[in-house]
Amino acid sequence: MSASANDTVAELKGRPFEFTAKIPLAEFDLGGVLYHGNYFRFYERAREEFLSQQHTSYADLITQGFHLAVTESSQKFSSPIYYGEEIKLELSSSEIKRTSVKLYYRLFRNSELIHQATTTHALVKSEAGKFKLARFPDTLKQAFINIVRD
Secondary structure, eight states: OOBOTTSOHHHHTTSOEEEEEEOOGGGBOTTSBBOGGGHHHHHHHHHHHHHHHTTOOHHHHHHTTEEEEEEEEEEEESSOOBTTOEEEEEEEEEOOOSSEEEEEEEEEETTEEEEEEEEEEEEEEEETTEEEEOOOOHHHHHHHHTTBOO
16 A cells, blocks of 8 residues: 555655646647656655655755755656646655665556656755755654655
C-alpha cells in the first residue's frame, strides 16, 4: 500500500509518498505530449508536497539558507504523458548520507508504470554568497528516512 498526502508521518515509514495531479497545458508540446524537460517540474511539485506533509516546507529550508541541489539525474521513458491525463507519482528515497539523498520517482497512468527517474540531491547552505555542503537537519533527514524504498 502506498502513502498519500493525507497519511501521518508515522504511517509513511518505509512506504513511498504518492502525489497525484493533472499537469498544466503549458508543460506540453504542440503534439499534446509532456515535454521531456518538464518532468523535472513535476518531480519538484511532488518533493514540495512531500516536505509540506512532513512539516518541513521547502520555503522554511530556503529561509534558513538551505537548498537541495540536483547533482545527478536519470530518466526512463516508457510511454508518453498526454495533456488531460491524471498522473500518480510515487516518491521514495535511498542512500541517505550526511549531505545527500537519492530520490526515486515512478509515474503511473492508472496502474500502468509509464516513467521512472532518479535524482540525487546535495544539501547546500548559502554562506557569504557561496553554497557549501551542509549536513541534513534531523527533521529533513527523518522525512527522507520515512520513505526509504525497500
